[in-house]
Amino acid sequence: MMEYKGYIGTVEFDADARIFHGDVINTRDVITFQGKTVDEIEHAFRESIDDYLEWCAVEGVDPEKPYSGKFNLRLSPDLHKEAAVTAKRLKMSLNSFVEKALRDELKAL
Incomplete structure (x- = not known):
């Protein structure tokens, strides 16, 4: 990845x-981007991002930001309740509890 x-x-x-x-x-x-060598693909990647941002500026469109930090999560009512109660017991917000759970799971990979 680059x-x-x-x-x-x-x-x-x-x-x-x-x-x-x-x-x-x-x-x-x-x-997207392409190249025949490692140097070409790296250059093409950066150039594609710059072209995208320039196109957005010319068109007056906000470029899509890579991950805003917000996403919707759908849970079963029972799991939602269990997570909320556990977060309260740990004196955490539900958001902080879910973020910690995700971080812990990602570290375990």
Whole structure:
């Protein structure tokens, strides 16, 4: 993976075409790039992000920010209750409790 200005790109190699191609994975907008060498793919990634941001500025559109830190989560009512009660017992907000649980789970991977 590569990161530039908060945008994350992944790269795959197409053996048939003998080319690297990549996608920015942390936006809903489609941003792609390609190159024949590592240097070319890295340059193309940065150039694609810069082109996207420039296009947004010219069009007067707000660029999609990579992850705002907000997302909706749907739980069963029983799990919601259990999490809320446990968070209260730990003197934490539900948000802090869920964030901690996610962090702990990600560390375990």
